[in-house]
Amino acid sequence: MTSCRVRAPWVVPVAGPPIADGVVIVGTDGRIxxxxxxxxxxxxxxxxxxxxxxxxxxxxxxxHTHLELTGFDELAPEDEFPAWIRRIRALKAxxxxxxxxxxxRLGVKQCFAGGITTVADTGDSGSVIQALAELGGxxxxxxxxxxxxxxxxxxxxAALRDRAGELRAFAGSRVRLGVSPHAPYTVSGPLYSAxxxxxxxxxxxxxxxxxxxxxxxxxxxxxxxxxxxAWAARGIPxxxxxxxxxxxxxxxxxxxxxxxxxxxxxxxxxxxxxxRKDIACLRSRGVGVAHCPRSNRRHGHGSAPLAELLQSGxxxxxxxxxxxxxxxxxxxxxxxxxxxLAGQNAEETLRLGTLGAAAAIGLSEExxxxxxxxxxxxxxxxxxxxxxxxxxxxxxxxxxxxxxxxFVGGRExxxxxxxxx
Ligand SMILES: [Zn+2]
Numbered sequence: 181m182t183s184c185r186v187r188a189p190w191v192v193p194v195a196g197p198p199i200a201d202g203v204v205i206v207g208t209d210g211r212i213x214x215x216x217x218x219x220x221x222x223x224x225x226x227x228x229x230x231x232x233x234x235x236x237x238x239x240x241x242x243x244h245t246h247l248e249l250t251g252f253d254e255l256a257p258e259d260e261f262p263a264w265i266r267r268i269r270a271l272k273a274x275x276x277x278x279x280x281x282x283x284x285r286l287g288v289k290q291c292f293a294g295g296i297t298t299v300a301d302t303g304d305s306g307s308v309i310q311a312l313a314e315l316g317g318x319x320x321x322x323x324x325x326x327x328x329x330x331x332x333x334x335x336x337x338a339a340l341r342d343r344a345g346e347l348r349a350f351a352g353s354r355v356r357l358g359v360s361p362h363a364p365y366t367v368s369g370p371l372y373s374a375x376x377x378x379x380x381x382x383x384x385x386x387x388x389x390x391x392x393x394x395x396x397x398x399x400x401x402x403x404x405x406x407x408x409x410a411w412a413a414r415g416i417p418x419x420x421x422x423x424x425x426x427x428x429x430x431x432x433x434x435x436x437x438x439x440x441x442x443x444x445x446x447x448x449x450x451x452x453x454x455x456r457k458d459i460a461c462l463r464s465r466g467v468g469v470a471h472c473p474r475s476n477r478r479h480g481h482g483s484a485p486l487a488e489l490l491q492s493g494x495x496x497x498x499x500x501x502x503x504x505x506x507x508x509x510x511x512x513x514x515x516x517x518x519x520x521l522a523g524q525n526a527e528e529t530l531r532l533g534t535l536g537a538a539a540a541i542g543l544s545e546e547x548x549x550x551x552x553x554x555x556x557x558x559x560x561x562x563x564x565x566x567x568x569x570x571x572x573x574x575x576x577x578x579x580x581x582x583x584x585x586x587f588v589g590g591r592e593x594x595x596x597x598x599x600x601x
Contacts, residue, residue, distance in 0.1 A: 183208045183556065183590035185228040187218055189563060190571060191236040194534045195549035198571055203228060204236055206556030210589030215550050231560045234584060235575060237530075238550050239297025239318075239557035240511050241537035243470035244387075244449050244499025247287030247311070248272075248280050248303040253507035261393040261479050262365075262406040268504055277305065284311035287509070292317075292594040295583040296511055297557040300447060300470065300499065300541045302360040302387050306347050309357060313350040318557060318588055320541050322360035322387040322447075323347060325375055329416045330368045337374055344384070354555070354589065356385070361441070363389040364400050364432050365407040369422040372439040385445045385542060387470075391432040391458065392450035393481050400432045433458035442467050447541055449499070452476050452484045459485070459492050468495040468540035471532070473517040475501035486522040497537025512578045519576065526572035556590035559583055 183206045191202025199217055207213040214221065218228075252271055255264065275283070284307035291299055292315075299319040301308045309321035323344060327336035344357060351357045361367045361375045379386055391397070398405030403418045411418065419435065420428045429435035433454055436442055444466035451462065451469050462469065471484055489496050498518050500509050511533055519529040538548025547555050562582040566574035586594035 183210060184587060184592070186231065186236055186558065186560065186587070187228040188231040188234040188236045188560060190234075191215065191550065192530075192571070192575060193550040194238050194530060195551050202236060204550055204556070204558055206558075206587070206590030208590075210556055210591070212550060212552050212554050212556050214552060231584060233563050234560050235563040235571070236550070237295075237559050237561060237575065238534045238548060239559050239586060239588065240295045240533045241298045241300075241497060241541070241543075241548055242291065242296045242499050242511050242533075243300050243447070243497030243537040243540050244472055244501055245287070245291070245299045245301045245509070246303055246502035246504070247284050247291070247299065247301050247308045248305045249502040249504050250283040250287035250290065252502070252504040255504050260406055261395055261481070262410060264479065272305075275305075277307070280305035280307040281310060284308045285315065288312055288315050288317050289594075290509055292586045292588075293583060294510060294512070294580045295559040295561065295578070295586060297559065297586060297588050298538070298543070298547055300387065300497075300537075302362075302389075302449070306343060309347050309350040309355060312355045313352065316354075316588055316591055316593060318354040318547065318555070320356050320358050320385065320387075320543075321347070322358035322385070324360045324362050325371070326362050326366045327371045328366050328368055328411060329414070330370045330422060333368065333370050333374060336371055337378065340375065341378070344382070358385040358387060360387040363392070364396055364419070364435060365411075368416075369419065369435075369439055372436065372441050376439070376441050376443075380443075380445075385447070386441065386443075387447040387449060388436065388441060389450060390436060390448045391453040392476070393479065394453065396432055397453045400429050400435050403428070431455070431458050433461055437461055437465065445542065450476065450481070450484065451489065452481045454485065456488070459488055459494070463492045463494055468497070468542065470499040470540060471496055471518060472499045472501040472505075472514070473521055474514055475505040477517070478506050483521055486518060490522060490524075495536065495539040496532060497540035498532040499537070508580070510580050512576075512580060515576060526576045529576055530572060556587060558587050560585040
């Protein structure tokens, strides 16, 4: 039994070479039953959804989003990252649960329209896992936990347990719940350790914002800078005081490693302020990395050493971050930014938004390429004319508006309205 049969002049499976006049057949279980050339399957006209002048790809995997922030499009730049963080908090405090849910639904739909079929999302409203479940989406929803003062440990853990207990109801085969101890400037050492132990017991994967800003580096390493000043004003003991070892951590990566947070189940978001020792540490712990080049640039964090992260063998995917950092949400533009950073070819770059991102979030057995047995998550994009041998370069030039259709598990979730002639 077939759920969908899609045909186009080109199919790019990512896991193998492009297929001319290709067909992807998805079974009623939502998984890919077969992929190959139309001739191979004897597909006749009318037996498939035919997309002339188009290219079929695996749905894109966005390794980092905050879809609950949909609508906060690109806040005006602030002098300092900490001030921007404070503004986001103030805006969130004014949003009702119903508004968060509406924002999350819109965000998921915008992802579908832009060719994204899976998101690795962090947030604390709980709205994104609900929206993904309702709309038949796919993704990881990492529920954020905060508490920079060690005295907040019990309160933060109790809230996390309660909320995770509620949100679990939305989890299923396509939507998974995870936990995100937010960042070194919002989470105490004891809370990091407690969340990590509890998540391991419960089987929840982790996501952490790590080594993003210079202010975070200052807070962790030298105990000064804007985050450190804000902590001191609130009576929060410095990381130097919280550190278990006699010496202060040498970097944010070192800090989280000491606390046991870095494991193969951990997604490290940003990883900009990292040196060779940090990269070796991340690699030895087997973490995944979400790389957000345009967000990093927008906030003046600098650029992550993408080429070095990839050369080390780390699992790396590209993410958009939130629209409050860069709008509109556009993973195609993010991939092009990543390409110019690491100097990769089109094939390697496309992996960062498909199979590589799937691997970074632990889902490479399920999604990220078009292969029999994987979920039928695929997109159809405009093809048109391109020079011979330049198929993947054409793919990387894709604009958001060039996505014609998006399928999740073989179910159509987006179709571009027909153009009025
Ligand atoms: Zn983020």
